[in-house]
Amino acid sequence: EAQVTQNPRYLITVTGKKLTVTCSQNMNHEYMSWYRQDPGLGLRQIYYSMNVEVTDKGDVPEGYKVSRKEKRNFPLILESPSPNQTSLYFCASSATGSNEKLFFGSGTQLSVL
């Protein structure tokens, strides 16, 4: 089954404790991206990747890192999480092409205390 898998589904952590949210897709997609969703703000792009070893900043990249060492994986790293990073995070992927469908993962609800 074609899917984007994120882990964990829920995560509670404390300020400053490094964490990684994993994202994997099984559709051989070139494009992958991370979004955060906050009440009243909609989805905002954090980082995206056009292909292996190619990443770029989205609208809200501060406080986040990503890497794309393999085509299928695109982890999101918070080196020193802060409470304002408490949010619902989504990973997404698509094939190359502006009219290709974007597939989203099920989300990771992160709480930073």
Place this chain on the structure above:
Amino acid sequence: KNQVEQSPQSLIILEGKNCTLQCNYTVSPFSNLRWYKQDTGRGPVSLTIMTFSENTKSNGRYTATLDADTKQSSLHITASQLSDSASYICVVSEGYSTLTFGKGTMLLVSP
């Protein structure tokens, strides 16, 4: 600044009734317009993708329209079901790496 505005912000309808959601955008250049359905706490799921030359596209009981001249789109839901209760998000693309998201319309279908 590129913007996507959706209305209404929320909507309650009775099961079996039809409804129409609106999307206005100022994104330029325009590549395509997408509608997504998002169940609470889950990832968005694609309903339709329309390019500049497409005026209408259907996906089951969902029909999207696009007027590229006035930069408006609508999503019409026919014979609503309880499972249609969700947030509906309009997304406009300049190219596949640049998407502008609307804040969504929260639809509640009541029995």
